[in-house]
Amino acid sequence: MKDSHIDLLATLFCGQCFGWKEEQGVFQSVVNGRLITFTEDTFLATLAGNGDLIRYFDMDGEYEMAKAHLRKLDPTMAKAVDRFAGLHILNQDPWEVLVCFILSQNNNIARIRQMYCRLTEAYGSPVGAGWHSFPTAAQMQDVSEEDLRRLGMGFRAPYLLDAIAQNSLLEEIPSLPFDEALHHLMTIRGVGPKVGQCILLYGFHRMEAFPMDTWMKKIMLRWYPTKDSQYFAPYAGLAQQYLFHYARTEAPV
DNA sequence: GGCCAGGCCCCAG
DNA sequence: CTGGGGCATGGC
Numbered sequence: 001m002k003d004s005h006i007d008l009l010a011t012l013f014c015g016q017c018f019g020w021k022e023e024q025g026v027f028q029s030v031v032n033g034r035l036i037t038f039t040e041d042t043f044l045a046t047l048a049g050n051g052d053l054i055r056y057f058d059m060d061g062e063y064e065m066a067k068a069h070l071r072k073l074d075p076t077m078a079k080a081v082d083r084f085a086g087l088h089i090l091n092q093d094p095w096e097v098l099v100c101f102i103l104s105q106n107n108n109i110a111r112i113r114q115m116y117c118r119l120t121e122a123y124g125s126p127v128g129a130g131w132h133s134f135p136t137a138a139q140m141q142d143v144s145e146e147d148l149r150r151l152g153m154g155f156r157a158p159y160l161l162d163a164i165a166q167n168s169l170l171e172e173i174p175s176l177p178f179d180e181a182l183h184h185l186m187t188i189r190g191v192g193p194k195v196g197q198c199i200l201l202y203g204f205h206r207m208e209a210f211p212m213d214t215w216m217k218k219i220m221l222r223w224y225p226t227k228d229s230q231y232f233a234p235y236a237g238l239a240q241q242y243l244f245h246y247a248r249t250e251a252p253v
Numbered sequence: 254g255g256c257c258a259g260g261c262c263c264c265a266g
Numbered sequence: 267c268t269g270g271g272g273c274a275t276g277g278c
Contacts, residue, residue: 015259105260111276112259154274159261192261213259244259256278266269 001059004044007086011057014245015109016202017090018100018116019134030120030134031056032093035127058088058205066235070242073232076223077239080246089241094170094203096134101198102159102190118151137167159190173200178208207237216240219247 008027012020020029028037031053038046047053054060067085071078103115116134123135123143141164148157166188173181178200185196194211201209210229212220223243224231232239 101259102261104258106258106273107260107275108258108277110258110278114276149274152275155261155272156274190261194260198259211259215259248259258275258277260273262272264269264271266267 001047001054002062002064004059005086006043006057006059006088007084008040008043010084010087010245011090014084014087014241015248016241017092018109018113019096019120028131030124030127030131033125033127033133035129035131055091058091061088063088063238066238070232070235070239074223077232077242080242083250084242084245087241087245089205089238090202091205092202093134094173094199095137095167097199097203098163098167098170098185098188098191099134099160101195101202102156102163102188103153104198105156105190105192105195115152122147122151137164140164156190159188162189163191170203173204178206181206201237201240207235208233210236210240213244215244215247219243 009022012022012027012029017029020027022028025039026037027039027043028035030036036046036053047057047059067081071081099119100112100116103112107115119140120132120134123139124132125135125139127133140160143161143164145157145161148160153160169184169188172184176184181200181204182193182196185191185199186193191199194213197209197211200206201211208229210216210232220227229236229240
């Protein structure tokens with residue numbers, strides 16, 4: 001492992017994923033079909049021998065090099081980096097990310113988490129202790145728009161249906177250049193530039209991605225009025241994550 | 254009890 | 267292509 005330091009609270013609750021729970025220091029979720037349970041103290045032992053978890057938590061990411069680069073850019077970036085130095089960008093299942101960020105539009109994080117949970121309980125597989133895996137596209141193959149509306153998916157229900165129908169499109173993404181990959185994703189209904197870049201960043205680890213939500217627009221206007229994502233290259237995605245989390249938890253934008 | 258939420262679709266200019 | 271209204275739902 002290149003980087004055994006990770007800020008679990010920041011990483012798991014910064015809005016890049018929606019399936020984790022933390023109660024009294026115990027973290028739980030389902031990763032790659034199995035229930036994972038650990039505390040700050042048992043985290044590294046939990047990873048030992050589990051290559052898929054090491055990858056999921058991005059423990060081999062080049063964070064020291066990236067952070068050194070970003071810190072040098074400007075004082076705002078330096079502060080954001082240092083405040084959340086252990087923030088990792090997870091390597092999540094692209095399908096799960098696609099669904100989550102379709103759900104995210106005009107929505108709040110608390111409710112996205114609730115909708116995520118309902119999907120697992122309705123269509124996922126039981127994995128013990130009352131937990132369910134996130135449903136695969138195959139497991140959702142036969143759901144109807146009305147099923148999804150009954151689950152509280154609202155106007156996003158037809159978007160989810162299109163994502164289910166077109167899920168195999170995800171397989172082509174890794175081999176495509178960034179812009180082509182983004183436009184390919186945007187052929188799915190309910191996937192625009194922001195959701196598409198979230199999928200590329202959180203599902204495919206494309207560091208060029210720079211999701212511009214309402215928070216990031218305010219941040220850019222306030223601190224980087226003449227800049228765009230290129231300013232943070234080649235770590236735009238990570239910079240976005242630091243700034244987003246920093247603005248939401250620390251500094252009034 | 255309104256307000257608003259990690260936007261996108263759709264339709265008018 | 268740019269701008270603005272509408273959108274289901276529930277936490278606050």
